[in-house]
Amino acid sequence: MPIHITIPTTVAASGNRPKIIDEFVGRLSSGTPELSIARMKSPGGWSEPGQTPDFDEYTFVLRGVLKVTSRNASFDVRENEAIICRKGEWVQYSTPGADGAEYIAICMPAFSPSIVHRDS
Numbered sequence: 001m002p003i004h005i006t007i008p009t010t011v012a013a014s015g016n017r018p019k020i021i022d023e024f025v026g027r028l029s030s031g032t033p034e035l036s037i038a039r040m041k042s043p044g045g046w047s048e049p050g051q052t053p054d055f056d057e058y059t060f061v062l063r064g065v066l067k068v069t070s071r072n073a074s075f076d077v078r079e080n081e082a083i084i085c086r087k088g089e090w091v092q093y094s095t096p097g098a099d100g101a102e103y104i105a106i107c108m109p110a111f112s113p114s115i116v117h118r119d120s
Contacts, residue, residue: 003030011038011111014118015048026110036110041102042066047094054115055107057085064101067094077103 008022009029019042023029026036050069059066060082068075068083069092077083085091095101109115 005029008039013042013048015042015046017043017046019043019046019048023111026107027112033110034108036105036107038105038107038111039102040105041100042095043100044095044098046100047096048092049119050090050092051119052088052090052117053085053107054087054117055109055111056087057091058106058108059083059085059103061101061103063103064095064099065097066101066103067096068092069094 005024008024011021011023011028013019013021019040021038021040023036023038025032026038027033059068059077061077061079063079066077068077068085070085071090075083105111
């Protein structure tokens, strides 16, 4: 039977400034451990600690610029662009531009604080 999600679950965000994470599909909103789909809205100047997650993350930028830094490179992912970050690889996300960013993140398996492994 289909599951209709009419209201996302807001998830607590990590980082130096308030960021909105609305999970539409995932462990909290639909009880789906295989995959999570969330809309992120991060303000200008936001950054979070680096992480080495146990999931692949597929990110599509709707508005603004998302900066994605790995151990070997840094990318400015702009509106209508996407980036794939593989599980087990260190990565750090930020929105240093004044306008922040809005983007969709898909994680496989679904995001969970216990498998993101943020830097201390």
